[in-house]
Amino acid sequence: MRIFPSVCPLLLLLLPISAKAQNEATAAEDFFADSPLILTASRMAKPLLESPASVSVIDRQMIEASGVREIADLFRLVPGFVVGFHSGHAPAVSYHGLGQEFGRQIQVLIDGRSVFIPSFGGVPWSNLPLLIQDIERIEVIRGPNAVTYGANAFLATINIITRDAAEDLGTRYSVTTSDNANPDIEDAYLRIGGQRDDIDWRLSLGALNDEGFNGVNDSKRVAKANFRMDLLAGSNQSWTFQLGSSDSTLGRGFPKSADIQTDIERDEKARNSYLNLQWEGIWDSSTSIARLTHTRQDVTDNFNPGALDFGGFSGVTTYIDFDRISDRTDLELIQTNEISDNLRLVFGGSIRRDKVKSLFLLNDERFHDVDTNRLFGGVEWRFGENWLLDMGLMLEDSNLTSLEESPRISLIRKFGQRHALRLVASAAKRNPILWEYDGETEFIANIPAPPTTVNLPTWLGNDDIEPEDIKSYEVGLRSQMATGFETDIKLFRYKITRQFVSAELPVDLGPPLGVVDVETNVNGGSTEVRGIEFAINYNPNDSVGFNTGFSLVDAKSSEDEYEDSIPDYTAFVSARYRINPRHEVSGAFYYLDEISWLDSGNEVAVARRLDLRYAYHLNNEIDIEVIGQNLLEDYGDYEEENIHDQVVYLRLSGGF
């Protein structure tokens, strides 16, 4: 734990001369303290002001005011976050950069369940079995949070929290449509909620359909279903059962040409399904949670690309099989104890099994397993009236890596009840996915003359590779200027070492192809990022809201592609105003500096986007919205052909 020696001297300077236990009844705070409770940062419910990390919250009001259809678009409302579309149905979300379609450095959870796909990494944002209308709020930890959520909580953690079934009784529906030929939107949503004795339940059904970018084969047809049941078992215990699935047909590939021979136009089918079973018990001075989750992704994408020109030979044939199945099953136990007025403790553990089957990724028809065991613990200690020390440690062990530790220490100094200065030091690891560690990708090429069948490897995993490592430091100041008016500013610096970089292995395939270079990955890169971020949130009441965020970074990397993938600055401004009970307007402006996504060679120019929304509330139950996206000018995204043009769509929603 090399991080502690450099932090401890600083701690000594900051410790108060005399500590005084907090024992005075703070009546005014009981009445008026207005901090929302959050859970993600350290698993212990605490006010935002006392969070041991940089936290951004996207609440239900912000989600509705944005009018967006894609969940990934919501992250444009988080300082420092970068959102791009690899294709119309494949958004990429990253923090500061280093982003790609199958990003592996952000942990994404839905109600505590990890939705990371162990086969190829990343999150299938467009076909997650989750409907945006069911989201209550999203908590985003900006910075490493492996201490709480393990590997992959490397650059950031996203925790999506859906509403309790008890909050959705009755029926609600919405339809969304656009007049444009592209993207030709047709969405629908239906939710039914009911209640019987101690059971609340909700069934949500939805469809998202559009044609994606103009001139690109990236249409999507996604059908989703979610079921949630909350059961009260005794008055201090509850069970939550969730089940869901999404079925999608996604356009992929390009028209066949001299440059595009294998990634030809076709449809990919995917099914994402999950199960989440949670028990929670609330005792006098402790809380217990047990959670069993299962996530499965089943992708069918296999095709014959036709005759190819390859290695100086023409008429080469092959069969491409990108099919893959990923399973993740997790059993987690979390215990929170109030030891005293000044001391709270959280601890727990989990066992996880990932199973991956993919001929394309692993050159094997059988399932490969990765078992990961984790133990974690954290302590929150209030010493003195205005001091808070938060320390945590995660120990993680898997059959791909040796035992790793991810610590975090955070010191918070409060100034009255409105300001809190935080000093945070944390470390995390990013474990290789199975494909990076043990992958083997090859194509079988049939060469017509002389008739030969060759196994052509294109990727080899590296079982000597070690996890990527990050050490992060930040100083932040969070203030509550007035009711509903909060600001947060932080200075940060982090360094990633042992980054995975591409390397080539020469492999002799014998005649007729001879020696070919096969791609692999090794530890070799390092990237250092320093910068400043701020956020202002002004939400004094239900009628008015204003949120803005800005991130300015300076990145240096040993690899040009990593440095180019980190834009110097990002910013957003969003606002909403309820003119009267019937009329509401909202809008947002987003700015993204030049960027080159890691899985694209294309440099994307500065992007400016303006979204506007007008909502007419006919009565308590019917709403009509007109939403315009990207109303300023066309801009490119990811690849040259991905041009965002102006989109206007209409949404009718209601309930009874």
Place this chain on the structure above:
Amino acid sequence: MTNSGYKELLLCGLVLLMPGLAAGQQAAEQIVIVKSSDNNYFNQSIETLIDNVERAIKFKVVTAQDLSDGFEIEQEQRIFIALGQAAAESVSRLGNGVSTFNAYLTREQAQNLELGNQVSVLLDQPLRRYLAFCKLMLMPNSVGIIDQQEIILDQTQSGLLQELDFNLNQYQLDPLNKLLPVLRRLLSQNDALLMLPRHSIYNRDTLKGVLLTSYRNRKPVISYSPAHVKSGALASIYSSPADIGRHLAALVNQTLQNPAHRGPAFQFARFYSISVNQRVARALGIVVPGERDLRAELDRLEP
């Protein structure tokens, strides 16, 4: 003496008298506001207080720490306003001879402090106002409250309960009867929980359990704090920082007009605000009356 001589004499007299006049003017025109800490709600009350005091007065705002560090009382500073417990304690140590109005104290706190002849505007609403609010919001048959000791109802409170036609059931905590078991019993026997301002019972550590347990038992919670409404209570009736500021201004205006006037040592808040969580109301199937109607009925029931 010539006319000009008289004028000179008058002028000299005025010049000689002026310091005395100035001193006399200053004697009633400095108010010291002492706040326990620097926060939004104290500042909002101060702003409202200053806006509503009728005379042109100088205000000085200091913290409790400043008083402890030896802030000197000038003879002219005869009215002190203390916001919060630390401020009340600091001012009480100044001794007699100053008129002090305390605010941001609950009844529980005010009774436990030795505040001498100070007047305290309590954070609590009068019990009859809480009861009337419960009735108008929920039309319950019975409401439960939890306290460390039994509350003995006076004649007015008992009479109001009869008029409102519902039962108020009390539950006590002790080392054997802990909060959650008592709460479960309360929720099984009553239509709602009324939370009274008791920091030893409702605080950061217990709040989640109380609200979650109540919500999952389908029982609404009426609270004393707007913060609880945001967290899941159905509704609260409370005095906002602006309400407190207005009440303090009324007391100051009264004292400035009649320095000998002294009200009762404990005064319930005269002005109040209402906060409702509509989502909780919908989830519990509760139709909440409009605020105007609520206030009209509250003022009628609890004049």
